[in-house]
Amino acid sequence: MKSFKLLGLSLLISASFATQAGWDGNPQGGLGLVNVDPSGRAPLTALIELNGAHNVSDVRIHVAGKGEGGVAIDYPVQDNSVLHYDGIPVFGLYPDHLNQVTVHYQLAGEPRSDRYQILTQPVFGPSIDGKVRNYPxxxxxxxxxxxxxxxxxxxxxxxxxxxxxxxxxxxxxxxxxxxxxxxxxxxxxxxxxxxxxxxxxxxxxxxxxxxxxxxxxxxxxxxxxxxxxxxxxxxxxxxxxxxxxxxxxxxxxxxxxxxxxxxxxxxxxxxxxxxxxxxxxxxxxxxxxxxxxxxxxxxxxxxxxxxxxxxxxxxxxxxxxxxxxxxxxxxxxxxxxxxxxxxxxxxxxxxxxxxxxxxxxxxxxxxxxxxxxxxxxxxxxxxxxxxxxxxxxxxxxxxxxxxxxxxxxxxxxxxxxxxxxxxxxxxxxxxxxxxxxxxxxxxxxxxxxxxxxxxxxxxxxxxxxxxxxxxxxxxxxxxxxxxxxxxxxxxxxxxxxxxxxxxxxxxxxxxxxxxxxxxxxxxxxxxxxxxxxxxxxxxxxxxxxxxxxxxxxxxxxxxxxxxxxxxxxxxx
CATH class of the missing domain: 2.120.10.30 (TolB, C-terminal domain)
Known part of the structure; x- marks a missing residue:
């Protein structure tokens, strides 16, 4: 029984490190951990923890498009939203993809830009008899x-x-x-x-x-x-x-x-x-x-x-x-x-x-x-x-x-x-x-x-x-x-x-x-x-x-x- 608990803890630590450090082992960003699907209802979103920072402002998110012709999503995050979430909300990730996300913000009045890699799972749709594709x-x-x-x-x-x-x-x-x-x-x-x-x-x-x-x-x-x-x-x-x-x-x-x-x-x-x-x-x-x-x-x-x-x-x-x-x-x-x-x-x-x-x-x-x-x-x-x-x-x-x-x-x-x-x-x-x-x-x-x-x-x-x-x-x-x-x-x-x-x-x-x-x-x-x-x-x-x-x-x-x-x- 103990071995199963240790294995589960090991997987959890590995998953956290992979999200935080990126696949190349380099640390991500200058803030905290990345929580993918923090609510459990939106698998293609994430929340970047502030890691104690309380003076983050003027946030803008850039989710890079995938491949040739991919659509980048660029949007601002209001200062009160950063306060509300105690983090930076990320929207518009691709499914089943290592997403490239740039966060522009000010920390104590100093401009910063951080890069994040965020891995997501495939889209999961209802399995119903007679269907010919998993999702529209x-x-x-x-x-x-x-x-x-x-x-x-x-x-x-x-x-x-x-x-x-x-x-x-x-x-x-x-x-x-x-x-x-x-x-x-x-x-x-x-x-x-x-x-x-x-x-x-x-x-x-x-x-x-x-x-x-x-x-x-x-x-x-x-x-x-x-x-x-x-x-x-x-x-x-x-x-x-x-x-x-x-x-x-x-x-x-x-x-x-x-x-x-x-x-x-x-x-x-x-x-x-x-x-x-x-x-x-x-x-x-x-x-x-x-x-x-x-x-x-x-x-x-x-x-x-x-x-x-x-x-x-x-x-x-x-x-x-x-x-x-x-x-x-x-x-x-x-x-x-x-x-x-x-x-x-x-x-x-x-x-x-x-x-x-x-x-x-x-x-x-x-x-x-x-x-x-x-x-x-x-x-x-x-x-x-x-x-x-x-x-x-x-x-x-x-x-x-x-x-x-x-x-x-x-x-x-x-x-x-x-x-x-x-x-x-x-x-x-x-x-x-x-x-x-x-x-x-x-x-x-x-x-x-x-x-x-x-x-x-x-x-x-x-x-x-x-x-x-x-x-x-x-x-x-x-x-x-x-x-x-x-x-x-x-x-x-x-x-x-x-x-x-x-x-x-x-x-x-x-x-x-x-x-x-x-x-x-x-x-x-x-x-x-x-x-x-x-x-x-x-x-x-x-x-x-x-x-x-x-x-x-x-x-x-x-x-x-x-x-x-x-x-x-x-x-x-």
Missing amino acids: EVQPVHVEPQFKDRLYWVNHLVKENTKPIDLQWGNGGALQWSWAPVNFITDTQGEVRWYLPHQAVWDPTDPSKTGALMGVKQLDNGDVIFGQGQRYYRMDLLGNIVFDRALPRGFADFSHEIREMDNGHMLMRVARKNYLRPDGERVTTVRDHIIEVDVHGKLVEAWDLNTILDPLRDDLLKGADRGAICLNLDLEHAGEAVIIEPDAPFGDIPGVGTGRNWAHVNSVDHDPTDDSIVLSVRHQGIVKIGRDKEVKWILAPAKGWRGDLADKVLTPLDSNGNKLRCATGHCGPDFEYSYMQHTAWLAKEKGTLMTFDNGDARNMRQPMFKKEKYSRAVEYKIDEANMTVSQQWQFGKERGYDWYSPITSSVNYQADRDTQLIYSASAGLFEKEIQPYSLLEVGYGSDEVKVELNILPMGKAEPSYQSVLIEADKLF
Whole structure:
């Protein structure tokens, strides 16, 4: 027994020396030890100990690119971050590589530069039957030189083959909706530069830790937020959990969207447990509530879409593809229209009435100009709702909207400002509605709204031939005073069926370089062979591609979700 203890101690000392001294035996840097993956959740990060130094300032990190054309990552570390970590955080290491890192800093006012060699392990992904690669593969197609330094978080999902435990709220709900999270940051050469091990926050045997990790956003201080099932998180990019909170009591089944408001509050898309329907049934609802929580996790506000919109409107949902109601995949029925059964069981199924998937909200944004929320309601349209719970406008074909809601439907305009009459969606060349869209987010700097128009149920029907389908990133300008909407820009339609993503996907305006970041995240989902998903950054209002990356999933019928830009200058 003693020999095993001595062997373990010997290996620990050897590993520490190898990290500290470098493979050539020369001492590293002028500070302390290098701790690789200090949190246990970010294997491609490290923390350089200060070794007692308390006057380190003006830190800048340079992680050298690997090989010819490799992307170097260069970023500052704020003085308060050095104090917070009692060390220097290192981000952007290559996996399975002896990374070359330079640290520039001042020690007691004297400038210094230290070199470090940091060895990392290979990327570790989930092992699931039927997969053909260990991790998604990123293939560069086109990168303009001034965009070479871009970093993109890919929020990917992998469906488990089996469910280890039976998870059900009772009488409905989406608790059983669980996919293994695969989240990583890629550079423009297709190299993984950060990843979150799938077991870090996900456990399919624990009802409180299962679900689909979604809604990743980077905050102004560099942290990221996301939600998963019954919990929501804030984490720094060293992998340290800032908070890990359960949803407020009475709410359940987070997925798709979490967003920080200007005041630090969080908006989330959730569902309601033990909801009393008008007919006396108690159900767990499905993707139809928005909540606002404050910085301490206390509930501030809730929007119940069952009382704000019309849960019985089925005009768009009847045209949806049975093969893909978001991540509820049924590829045997791809291309067939959804069948609505009014007396269907309650649960996570396409249907009408509270307790079924009649709304499917997949994005939330906040408009601070009037303290309203903007929602992508996949099975209804795009809507804006005030804090008073009154609908301000609806961006969707007019068919099926009744009563006061019918008066809220925006009138589309052609390129000359003339009103168009197209209740079912056939509006002509100047204007198209979005259908089954994702990420209806405001481009606040432009005063417009961007959405990824997936294009399923376009014109409220399934086409005769599947290759008629197409997806678009699209920008709308909304005139709230006159209740009109015009189309400003679109991208993707010309790429046709090969770029068609029936579910998921995103578009987000990037103010720093005046671009749109677009991710067609489920292209080729219905095909027999694995096809790459398309991540692009495009010049604002144009079709000028600045960056194009192909992302190959691990296996068939495996959609990705969204992508967001990670800004290195505000990491720490």
